[in-house]
Amino acid sequence: MNPQLASNPPVATPFFFYLLAAVMIIGGILVITRKNAVHSALALITTLLAQAGLYLMLYAPFVAGVQIILYAGGIMVLFLFVIMLISIERNMKERQFNKQWLIGIVAAAALGGLFIAVYTTTAKGVLFPKGRVSYVEGGNTQGVASLLFDMHAGTYMFSFEIASLLLLVAIIGAVVMAKKRI
Amino acid sequence: MNDLIEYIRSYLGNTTQTPGAAGNFFWVTVYILLVFVGLSVAVIAMNWLERKILAHMQVRLGPMRVGPHGLLQPIADALKLLLKEDIIPDGADKLVFWIAPFIVVLAAFTVFVVVPFGPTSAITDMNIGILFMLGVSSLSVLGIVTAGWASNSHYPLIGALRSSAQMVSYEVAMGLAVVSAILMTSLGDHGTLSMIGIVEAQKADGIWFLFKFFPLGLTAFTIFAIAMVAETNRAPFDLPEAESELTAGFHTEYSGFRWSLFFLAEYSAMIAVSSIAVTLWLGGWLRPFPNALSGPVWDQVFSLIPGLTFLFLAILCFYNTARMPKHPLFKIQTMGLAGFGALLALIGLVMLAPGVREHIQNVFWFSAKVAAFMYLYIWYRGTFPRYRFDQLMKVGWKVLLPVGLGLLILTAIVGMRTELLADIRQGAWRP
Numbered sequence: 356m357n358p359q360l361a362s363n364p365p366v367a368t369p370f371f372f373y374l375l376a377a378v379m380i381i382g383g384i385l386v387i388t389r390k391n392a393v394h395s396a397l398a399l400i401t402t403l404l405a406q407a408g409l410y411l412m413l414y415a416p417f418v419a420g421v422q423i424i425l426y427a428g429g430i431m432v433l434f435l436f437v438i439m440l441i442s443i444e445r446n447m448k449e450r451q452f453n454k455q456w457l458i459g460i461v462a463a464a465a466l467g468g469l470f471i472a473v474y475t476t477t478a479k480g481v482l483f484p485k486g487r488v489s490y491v492e493g494g495n496t497q498g499v500a501s502l503l504f505d506m507h508a509g510t511y512m513f514s515f516e517i518a519s520l521l522l523l524v525a526i527i528g529a530v531v532m533a534k535k536r537i
Numbered sequence: 538m539n540d541l542i543e544y545i546r547s548y549l550g551n552t553t554q555t556p557g558a559a560g561n562f563f564w565v566t567v568y569i570l571l572v573f574v575g576l577s578v579a580v581i582a583m584n585w586l587e588r589k590i591l592a593h594m595q596v597r598l599g600p601m602r603v604g605p606h607g608l609l610q611p612i613a614d615a616l617k618l619l620l621k622e623d624i625i626p627d628g629a630d631k632l633v634f635w636i637a638p639f640i641v642v643l644a645a646f647t648v649f650v651v652v653p654f655g656p657t658s659a660i661t662d663m664n665i666g667i668l669f670m671l672g673v674s675s676l677s678v679l680g681i682v683t684a685g686w687a688s689n690s691h692y693p694l695i696g697a698l699r700s701s702a703q704m705v706s707y708e709v710a711m712g713l714a715v716v717s718a719i720l721m722t723s724l725g726d727h728g729t730l731s732m733i734g735i736v737e738a739q740k741a742d743g744i745w746f747l748f749k750f751f752p753l754g755l756t757a758f759t760i761f762a763i764a765m766v767a768e769t770n771r772a773p774f775d776l777p778e779a780e781s782e783l784t785a786g787f788h789t790e791y792s793g794f795r796w797s798l799f800f801l802a803e804y805s806a807m808i809a810v811s812s813i814a815v816t817l818w819l820g821g822w823l824r825p826f827p828n829a830l831s832g833p834v835w836d837q838v839f840s841l842i843p844g845l846t847f848l849f850l851a852i853l854c855f856y857n858t859a860r861m862p863k864h865p866l867f868k869i870q871t872m873g874l875a876g877f878g879a880l881l882a883l884i885g886l887v888m889l890a891p892g893v894r895e896h897i898q899n900v901f902w903f904s905a906k907v908a909a910f911m912y913l914y915i916w917y918r919g920t921f922p923r924y925r926f927d928q929l930m931k932v933g934w935k936v937l938l939p940v941g942l943g944l945l946i947l948t949a950i951v952g953m954r955t956e957l958l959a960d961i962r963q964g965a966w967r968p
Contacts, residue, residue, distance in 0.1 A: 393633065393686065400679065417730075420668035428675035429705070432682065436701055439686045439694075496665065496730060 372412060378405040392438045400431045417496040555733070557650075557661020568660045572649050580804040581611040587915050594919040605861075605874035621793035626688060629790065633687035638791065638798035640680030645802040648673050648809045653732045655822045655899030666732035667715060670813055671708075674768075677806060678704040681770075681777070681787050684799070688790035696786030699926065700777030703767055706933040711764035713941030714757045717948045718817040721746050721754065724952050736821035743828040747818040750951050753944060758818040760941050762913075765810040767933065769803065771914055773921035774929060811910035812903070819906050822899035840894045843901035847885030854878030 382402035389395045403426045410419035503515050548561040556564035585600070585607065592599025600607025625634055651666040653659040663669050678701050685697020722728055722738040729735060739745055746754045767774040778786030788799045815821060824839045855878045861871040888897050924932070 391630075393630070393683070397633065397636070397683070416663065416665040417668070420665040420672050423672035424668065424675060428672055428678070428708075432678055432701060432705065435679070435682055435686075436698070439682070439697075497728075 368412065371408070375405045375408045375412070378402070379409075392441070393435065396431060396435050396438055399434075400427050403427045403431065415495050417499055552657060555657050555659045555662045557659070565660060568658075569650075572652075572660060573646070576646070576649065576805055576808065577801075579808060580801055581615070583804050583807075583911055584611045584614070584800075586911075587918075590912070590915045591919050594916075605870045605877065606857075608873070608877060615797065618793055618797040623793040623795060624790075626690065626790050628689040630687040630689065633683050634790075637680050637684035637687055638795045638802070640683065641677050641802040642680075642798050642805075644673055644677035644680065645805040645809060649805075651732050652809070652812045653736060653816060653821055654903050656733060656737075658822075658900055659733060662731055662733045665730050667719065667730050667735065667813070667817070670732070670809070671712065671715065674806060674809055675704070675708055677802065680802075684791070685787035688787075690790055692783045692785070692789045693787050696777045696783045696789070700770055700787055703770070703774065703776065703929060703933075706930060707764040707767040707937070710760055710933060710937035710941050711768060713938070713945055714761040714764065715813075715817065717753070717757045717941070717945045718746050718761075720945070720948050720952060721749050724956060732816050732821075735816055736823060739820050740823055740827060745818060745820040745823075750948060753948050753951065754818065756940065756944055757948070758814070760937050760944070761814055761818070763932070764937060765814060766914070766917060767929070769807045769810055771803075771807065772918040773923050775923060776926055776929060807911065807914055808907060811907045811914075814910060815903065815906040822903045824898065824902050840898050841889065843898055844885045844887075844889030844894060846901075846905075847881050847888060851878045851882035851885055854881060 379402050382398045382405065385398035386395045386402065389398065403422065407419040407422040407427070410416075410422060503511055544561070545563050548556060548559055548564045556568055588610070589599045589607065600610040603609045603613045625631060648670045650660045651663050651669055653662070653666075681704075682697045682701045685693040685695075685700070688694070719728075719730060719735070721742075722735050724742075729738065742749065747758050748754060766772075770777045776786075777783075778788070783789070788796055791799060820827075826835075830839075854874060858871055858875045858878060861867050861874065888894055888901075
């Protein structure tokens, strides 16, 4: 326990966790069951926001903020933008076809097995440490920055640069494809 | 019962933490209510002021009938809106149509959780304050897009598309300007994203970030000041609701209470972005010249200003009361204006009271700076013609974005130079 937490302990943690988790699960189910694509997109945004709340609970405020800005605020708005320009009425009338039951069941079973495995091993303390690890809330932004950019401790600098290069290629590709004459 | 009183009291002696940071639920609730009420009053006042100031700029009188000088006009408007029939178009997507105004209002009000009205007068101090503000305020575009789409009508859809394109483009320039201000806090070992921390950094540096690394801070502020007008869909960037082209843009099909929610959200979003600008570049709650004119005498002098401002306004009110026409029909109006003057004088006197004035002055300076921005908004609306859509995009992507990027790099270079020079002077630097 760090001093900041000791003087000001978090309250009702289980309540907020179950609330956010319930919102996420319900949102996730709505995403795949709604026929109207716009409703699905809105449900997905709710899920992403609840996920940002979970990041906050894990003492990762920076990740939560970036999640809100990038996913809920940026990417999903573009999603919505595109979906709204397609005619929803025609899509609603079309029969929904999805003949991937077998693969779906296999993937779901594999994921469920993974969850059970993680749950049972965590109780023994093999995969993850037992109990809650508490970090200083204030250190999150600095921690992320030093992992990415620090001269000595920056483990992920190379992969970060590679990822940004990939994004740059994607941006240039988008411009090249969208513009008829450059 | 005694426990409860003790719990409430326990925060009162705390002069270093916001109620959120201290984890005191009672005071958090009180602060949230205060901010909410204050914000609503500010929106009402802004509504009246905008109509009045625009009218005076165009050599008209503006609202004059309801109350003295139309003072009660916003209340009459609010009543009218609440009593109006609430129409949902037949072809609308009912659920989304119903949710959209709430998304906008939630986004516009939630950001005030971290707005620092004073070193302890904020609901809470988040470690990621500025990031939180940018993120949550960017959610309002979601409400606008869904409102436009759910109306199932042409004008709203065009308005919504324009608005989202505009907000997404200007968010980039806005973000770059904000990053260069955050970069300025990181010099001298107090790098932070917290709103309170940013103001404290300006206090420690002894300079508002507006003037730091002149003209870099000023340029960043200018980019932000332009982008924030576009971000809130106000004139001259009010294409999403251009009356002459799109009737009312994305909220054409909304009426009554739902429309008033959009109205509320628009004005509170204006206040929110203005408070970001004030916090990042204009020293937040700091009074003018906290370092140059420091000392107990100057502190006393500056702490008198809030009360004296209100007394001055009261005197103006009384002067105009004396100038009211002496006709019997104006009797109630004259009494109303005198009453308003008396109210202002009372507020002024309370603010002058020795125990109060030390506490109220932070909030006063912050609000005064935000109010200056709100006046600018009205001034822009009275002055500039509307941009065309391609001009808008050109300004956003071809001017503000490159300038912002260059500015970021320059700020980093100048900052590194300052740090290095300081290190060399202290003898801490070795090649």
